[in-house]
Amino acid sequence: MNQWSEAFHYLPLLLKGAMVTLEITLLANILSTIISFAVGLLRLSKRRYVRLIASIYVEVFRGTSLLVQLFWLYFALPMLLNIQITAMVVAVLALGLNYGAYGSEVVRSSILAVPKGQHEAATALNMGSKLRMMRIVLPQAIPLMLPSFGNLQIELLKGTSLVYLITLSDLTYQGMVLRTFDSSKTAEIFMMMLILYFLLSYSFTLLLRVLERRSARGRY
Numbered sequence: 594m595n596q597w598s599e600a601f602h603y604l605p606l607l608l609k610g611a612m613v614t615l616e617i618t619l620l621a622n623i624l625s626t627i628i629s630f631a632v633g634l635l636r637l638s639k640r641r642y643v644r645l646i647a648s649i650y651v652e653v654f655r656g657t658s659l660l661v662q663l664f665w666l667y668f669a670l671p672m673l674l675n676i677q678i679t680a681m682v683v684a685v686l687a688l689g690l691n692y693g694a695y696g697s698e699v700v701r702s703s704i705l706a707v708p709k710g711q712h713e714a715a716t717a718l719n720m721g722s723k724l725r726m727m728r729i730v731l732p733q734a735i736p737l738m739l740p741s742f743g744n745l746q747i748e749l750l751k752g753t754s755l756v757y758l759i760t761l762s763d764l765t766y767q768g769m770v771l772r773t774f775d776s777s778k779t780a781e782i783f784m785m786m787l788i789l790y791f792l793l794s795y796s797f798t799l800l801l802r803v804l805e806r807r808s809a810r811g812r813y
Contacts, residue, residue: 603771603782610767611789617681617763618750618793621688625749626742628693633700634726647697654694660755663687667759684756692749696742703737704730736808743801747794754790764789 635647654662667683670676707730720728757766768786772779 603775603778604785606767606771607764607782607785607789610762610764611793613762614750614753614764615793617684617688617753617756617761618746620685621692621749621753622746624685624689625691625693625696625745628689629696629700629742632693632697633704636697636701637704651694651697654691659687659691659752660758662691663755663759680756680759680761683759684753684761688749688752688756692745692752696745699738699741699745700734703734703741706737707733736805739801739805739808743798743805746797746801750794750797751790 632647632650635643636651638644638647663683666678666687667680671678711729711733714729753763754765756763757769760766764786768782771782775782
């Protein structure tokens with residue numbers, strides 16, 4: 594018990610790291626959602642070259658390691674373009690691009706899951722493609738997307754644990770520093786990290802459930 598009371602002195606630093614983790618997660622989620630819808634819609638384009646470009650992006654980011662993507666954006670890209678990119682920007686970009694590739698498939702498959710009769714009825718009402726998508730297709734597709742998007746958000750949160758390797762002082766970084774400083778409290782430090790990660794992910798789960806209930810009632 595005494596070991597735990599001593600380990601609790603490290604909690605403020607872990608909470609500081611958790612706030613950085615939460616900031617990265619929220620920003621990367623916004624970016625990945627935008628990319629998911631943009632690329633998902635592009636993959637449904639009637640133009641073959643547009644579908645090809647979108648598909649290449651998806652396959653590249655789904656087929657390569659997130660860690661390698663982080664390192665490439667942080668170390669290689671600045672050298673190639675002769676620019677300086679902050680670690681925070683790199684983390685948000687890498688996570689957003691990576692999970693946006695996965696999310697685009699969720700968007701594409703959910704739109705395709707809307708019955709063809711709905712498309713035909715909208716066409717019969719002389720609706721243009723954009724109006725048909727906004728008024729008919731997306732309101733039915735979004736509820737189908739939510740469970741998968743929720744899983745991706747939680748996976749993205751867990752993926753942020755890699756950003757400490759590019760010097761960001763997130764929750765994992767703080768835990769590793771504290772463990773190096775006081776290795777006798779390794780078990781307690783990692784247990785507190787597990788609890789904080791769980792609380793963050795469970796918060797996203799609760800938010801998702803609220804959104805699912807609202808979408809079921811036709812409110813977004």
